[in-house]
Amino acid sequence: MSAELSRRAGHYAAAVAERLLEADLPVTGIHSCGPWRDTDGEYLDVEAGISFTQAFQDQYGGGDCSLHWAATSGWCLYTAMGQDRYLSGVRWPQAGPLPEPRLVTAFVGAFRLDPAKCGSIEQPYYRQEGQDFPFLLDSLAPYLPAQPCVFEEPQIRFAELHRRAYEKRVHRALVSGTSDSLTHLYLRQGELTALLHLLEYAESTNPIALNRLLAADLSARAGQPPEAAETHKRALQEADHRRRQEP
Structure with missing residues (x-):
């Protein structure tokens, strides 16, 4: 018992x-x-x-x-x-x-x-x-x-809930508005590299396209002028595509 x-x-x-x-x-x-x-x-x-x-x-x-x-x-x-x-x-x-x-x-x-x-x-x-x-x-x-056969153990159930919640948060943040203003955040190269490593780790534990595309976007605009934010936005486009598919 x-x-x-x-x-x-x-x-x-x-x-x-x-x-x-x-x-x-x-x-x-x-x-x-x-x-x-x-x-x-x-x-x-x-x-x-x-x-x-x-x-x-x-x-x-x-x-x-x-x-x-x-x-x-x-x-x-x-x-x-x-x-x-x-x-x-x-x-x-x-x-x-x-x-x-x-x-x-x-x-x-x-x-x-x-x-x-x-x-x-x-x-x-x-x-x-x-x-x-x-x-x-x-x-x-x-x-x-x-679904007891799928989530018999509480930890497995929580892990799935946790994954879905953060996936929704990332998705919602990326499609918060096409008129999002640019923010000025200066990163050291080592800090950017560390962030990309964390995104790569996130992709290995939760292999969704948004993780990979967001990392690619950040890598592509590193050292580029502000206009690069508009050129490299595949993660935003993917998130918007998913939003349009939602019922």
Whole structure:
């Protein structure tokens, strides 16, 4: 039962992460675990979590800033420095043990606007630790994937959601408007080369045409006058072509 609780909690975290990605939040991963004991032998309940990029975490004092879900208390967003695990800046939305993903996304949005006034510092308790696991299994069932044979494991499901979300972001940015003004950004040759390496790596992990074409566009206009931006824009044309094909 512990493994199945962990799996279902992971799918719940993936469903929440999907909403966060749709809101353009920089989610990097999910995790979950079933009932377990920590190094001190203390019994702990089912948990899950969602992580963000370091740049996102740095906006709130640096250190660690993540979403944590406890099957006894629901979600919280915590900030922590050093060895302090997640109790230094924790905020609870008081939305029940299994709030809908859209409510968790709204909570994160409110936290970003005003961390001090978002939610509560008081941890709620909606169920007793270590109890009613069959009921918890049933409560998590609605968040299992519609295609269980394809996305049986939460990490595989999240990886696909993550890929699609960033592909949409790149696509949307490239077709944001044909009248986009040119921005003046001076790069050292080494910085441009590093960026091209990152795009090449992105293509190797997510082989879509936009990665390759964007790298080619940037390479072609390096050292060229501003007019080169109009001459070399195959990634923009590909993104526009995809936009026109959308239903």
